[in-house]
Amino acid sequence: MKDKRILYVSSEVVPYLAENEVSLMSYDVPKMINDQGGQIRIFMPRYGNINERRHQLHEVIRLSGMNLVVNDLDMPLIIKVASIPKERIQVYFIDNDEYFKRKATFTDEEGVMYADNDERAIFFAKGVVETVKKLNWVPDIIHVHGWMAAMLPIYMKHYYKNEALFSDTKIVTSVYSQSFEGTLDVEMINKIKLDGVPLDAIADLETPDYESIIKATIKHSDAVIIASDSLSPSLTKFIESSGKPFLPFVPKDEFAEAYTIFYKDQVLSI
16 A cells, blocks of 8 residues: 555544544554555544643644535634654644534533534534645545544535546545434434535435434445444445445454455455
């Protein structure tokens, strides 16, 4: 994978958030490609529970200052950056006071999902793409991890479909068992429709529960990785019958070779 450019877009990444299946793989996979001589960038939301001082985040003025429209409202985009110690890996943080200042990731102190998680996901997807455009950095592959990043493939295939920068970019989505109870805002589908995404392309989001969101993401991806050993049978079956190249679950101690071969033989050859 030497000199290949891979953009990793994730809901969570260690060491900035607690260890779980998504945050660990969102660190281990980029590190593996970085060690192989690939060029990588990682993007994640700048949640309010990330300690900026400890992790030495700083705002990148030349990338900040843009407004993104979400549900017909202008929302300021702030970009921060940090480096993972010892790894020489840069992580970009998508920030906005309205969406990400609260001191938690997805739920409040009572464990209730934030009512605007759908808008946070839309803002995150747009923020990533707009920042990559400003960087003028052309990824060969965009690899998506976690449901907060799940809108990115949809926006890439519709809202940004005419961006020449991404004309040859392939999108891979890792699907995890990590989910949430209930649904996001039922108006989510209409908010995405406001951005010119056809309703038939996002019909799954009529009921925006975890599986429906992931199914919509899979439909807009070029390839899929089953990243959890305990993925639901319904999602597994959906992936297997999707017609997309997919990589079955691989244990952590074996993933490096499997992911590299999958990138090379299945994704870049599409």
